[in-house]
Structure formats: C-alpha cells, structure tokens
Amino acid sequence: MKRYQKFILILWIFGTTTMLYNQIPIAQSQAEQEASAAIQEADEKLTYVLKLLEEIPNYDEDIRNLTLQTDVARQLIKEAKDNYASSNFTISYQKATGAILQLDSIIGEIDSKIQSKTQNKIVVLTLVGVLAGLGAIVFSFLFISKIYPWYENKKIEEYSKLEIKYDNSRGDVK
Amino acid sequence: MTKEKKSLIKKVNSKLTQSQVNRIITMSIILVVIASVIGISSNVFFQKKPDGFSELSLLMYNDLTENFEANNYPTRIYSYENASVYFMVKNFENSVKYYQLQIKVVELTQNVSSQQPISATSSFTLYANDTFEKILSPATNAEKRETGFLAGDYIWGPTELVLYVNAEVVSKITSPNFLKIVFELWEFNTEKENFQYTGVFVFLELDY
Secondary structure (H helix, E strand, C coil): CCHHHHHHHHHHHHHHHHHHHHHHHHHHHHHHHHHHHHHHHHHHHHHHHHHHHHHCCCCCHHHHHHHHHHHHHHHHHHHHHHHHHCCCHHHHHHHHHHHHHHHHHHHHHHHHHHHHHHHHHHHHHHHHHHHHHHHHHHHHHHHHHHHHHHHHHHHHHHHHCCCCCECCCCCCEC | CCHHHHHHHHHHHHHHHHHHHHHHHHHHHHHHHHHHHHHHHHHHHCCCCCCCEEEEEEEEEECCCCEEECCCCCCECECCECEEEEEEEEEECCCCEEEEEEEEEECCCCCCCCCCCCCHHHCEECCCCCCEEEEECCCCHHHHHCCCCCCCCCEEEEEEEEECCCHHHHHHCCCCCEEEEEEEEEEEECCCCEEEEEEEEEEEEEEC
C-alpha cells in the first residue's frame, strides 16, 4: 500500500469514528425525547381515564375490573418515570407506550359502556314519561267524566234538600 | 225588587261562582298529580349521591394471632433500628379515587391539621423516591356495611412500611429524644391535574 493510500485510509477511519461518536448523543437525545413525550401522553391519558371513571354513576363488576387495569397502567407509568430518571430511555419508552396502549383500550371499553348505559337510560326514562303522561290523561279523563259529575250531582241533591227561609228581621238566608 | 230579593240573587250568583272555583280546584288537583308523578320519577332516576369519605389507618401485625390489629405500635426508632408498621386506605367515597400517601417527619410540637398539609419547610419527607400511590374503586353499599375486612377492590393494603430515620433527619430535629411521623392522605384532582390534601392523616410519636 502506498503512503498516500495509507493516509487516506487513516483519514477515513478517523472520520467515520468521529461521525459515529457524534451520532451516539443525538440518538440518545432522540430516545430521551421519545420517552419524555410518551410519558407525558400516558399521563394525560391516565387523567382522562380517571375523569371518565369519576363520571360513572354505577360501579359494576366490569368498571371495577377497568379500575384495576387503570391501576396497572399507572404502575407502568411510574416504572417508565423511574427508568427515565435512571437514563434508561428505551425501557422507559417501552413502559410508557405499554401504558398508553392499555389506557386506550380502557377508554374504548368505558366509552362503549357509557354509550350502552345512556341508551338504556333513555329507553327507561321515555317509558316512564309516556306511562306517567298516560296515567295523568286517564286520571284527568276519569275525574272530568265520572268523579266531578258525581260530585256535582251529590251537591245538587244536597242543595235540593235545603229550604229557603226569609228572616225579615236579620236579612239572612237559611 | 225588594232588598231581600236582591240579596238572594247575589247569594245565588255567588253560588254559581263557587262552581267555577270547583273547576279551578279540579284543574289544580290534576296539575298536582302530574307534578307529583314527575317529581317521584325524577327522584327515583336522578338520585343525588350522599357524601363519602376516605379512611386511613395504621395497623400492626400480630404474629401470635396472625392478624392485623390497631394496637402495639412501635414506640421508638433509631438510625440502627427500623420500625415497621402497616398502612391501609379504604375508599368510602362515591367515585374512583387516585390516592397518594405522603410520609413526613416533624418535630413533636408540630401541629397536624386536617385543613392544611404540613409544609415542606417544617418537615422532612421520607421515601422521596418511593411514592405510595394507588387507584381504588369505591366501596359498594354492602361493602360500606362490612367491618374488619382487609381485602377488596376498595381497599389499599395493609401495606408494610419500614420506617427509618437517617443522620440528616436526626440532626435537624430540635426536640430532644422525640419525633413525630405523620402519614398524610392525598388524592388526585382531575380538574387541577395534581394531588390535593384530603385532610385525612394519622401520626406516630416515637423516641429516637
């Protein structure tokens, strides 16, 4: 190998090593940013799930299971944060994305449950409203057609038994 | 027309208006019935939830009876001798709660309030790296009537806590030989998106 060829080879090795060495912090910084963004997203989703769970009026067995799953996701976020603090950004990112996936699935399940409960509520309330309305109409009809005329007849019967007497001294009707 | 006859016509007319009053009463009764039906329905279907509460307790494990009991708490803690207790949180609120337990070491004379948490300036937070957090379902009506239960979706614990004091804490506590370890219960506020003090606390007074 000629001298200038050796020189070019050394130069190339030096350049490549420098490039690779510079790339490591960039890659690490990228992993750190990804992990940080994933943790933030997971935190936001956890808050959203908690808001959904707070608004649920009845906690049946399904909702209790979803609450347990939410707690598992919370634990994953905590592990992601711990790993982030220890500069294990790749593991941190994996934990955070795992939490995000789990929370997305929980959000889907809660949404479908709320939707079906709302539909059931609408049906029940409509039924109660219609029945109450019908009851009121039937009662009004009965009152106007039967009870009130009966009361009026009774009153007339009672009035017919009365005798009008004039008392000139006081002017009262007896 | 005599005065008496006029008076009689007036009386009869007043009887006719009485009939109109009856009609008004009839309509009123109908309205009251309709309003009652709506009122009862709304009460049944839109029930207001009663206020709930959170419970925090400290327990000790009895090796002889193999049970947890609120008795025989540790009385001393040294830098070379840890003290062990168990904490338990129960969610008797009416919704899911995200709890956090904060443990603070303070002077024996430090007042503990349910209104304000102990400030960071007057305390030393133990377990800075170990956060105690848990999301709990609310207790059902049947569970609210139960007593002495240690497990369930609405219960956190009993969880063991190994209490310790290090040289830094000991050097900052000015009251001689005594200190207070306060356990404060916090809950996550989804509106403010941070933990808020619930006003629930327990504490241990220990020799050191």
